[in-house]
Ligand SMILES: [Fe+2]
């Protein structure tokens with residue numbers, strides 16, 4: 001199999017573009033969350049953006065390590081989303097993209113890499129699709145909590161923690177202002193099952 005003529009090299013280029021854009025979109029979503037007062041959520045989103053950078057690098061490195069010469073230009077035919085609204089909707093848009101990657105795109109690209117004898121690349125697609133499935137769960141959970149108004153309001157007392165000073169207290173709803181450092185509620189850590 002001539003790697004330069006494979007379908008996989010084009011899929012890697014598509015994946016590099018998709019991951020790079022997801023990273024940038026998530027960074028924009030993090031800025032938006034911060035503007036809306038969700039400082040801790042902005043931190044969570046930027047961690048996920050950093051994951052996407054790492055995935056982009058894996059795909060980029062596969063192109064460079066498999067190509068026998070310097071790759072000047074790869075032309076791709078692919079569509080990418082440009083969806084941005086408020087934080088609650090952004091979380092839904094992100095969850096949809098992750099779902100598509102995890103269940104359709106990367107399993108397919110992995111299968112093609114396998115068929116083309118590019119085992120190491122198939123393994124990357126399979127492992128990264130599992131991470132994207134996890135991202136889907138995190139974004140879905142955040143979206144649902146914002147939509148249902150349960151992000152900072154629980155039926156049972158839970159251990160809230162201020163992400164700035166570390167103050168903790170068992171309550172159904174956290175403080176509006178941290179009693180220790182005075183940072184507002186948005187700095188309180190969200191209770192996300194999928195992060196634990
Ligand atoms: Fe990713």
Ligand SMILES: [Fe+2]
Nearest residue numbers: 098131132135
């Ligand atoms: Fe992701």
